[in-house]
Amino acid sequence: MNANVQAEPAEFHDLTDEGGDQGARDVNLEVILDVPVTLSMEVGRTRIPIRNFLQLNQGSVVELDRTAGEPLDVYVNGTLVAHGEVVVVNERFGIRLTDVISPAERLRKLK
Secondary structure (H helix, E strand, O other), X not given: OOOOOOOOOOOOXXXXXXXXXXXXXXXXXXXXXXXXXXXXXXXXXXXXXXXXXXXXXXXXXXXXOOOOOOOEEEEEOOEEEEEEEEEEEOOEEEEEEEEEOOHHHHHHHHO
């Protein structure tokens, strides 16, 4: 590494639409449509001591924090985006979305 090299501040371009007086920006979503994300469903959670965890074996039952019939949480890359219910489609489990979290609500939860 050369100790004589001077660091320069990074330059970032404004992401707002500079070209018009319209309130909305023209956003090209095509560049991200093929980016893979991780979709996961959560039935419930629980906290148990390591002692109890190490005693789990086939047939053990772990009680979760949700009641039967309560909606599942749907996460995309770890962010809650919806709630849903379990369905069976062609002998595979699936989820029917019953409530989708609005983008404004998702942003509010990040703060």
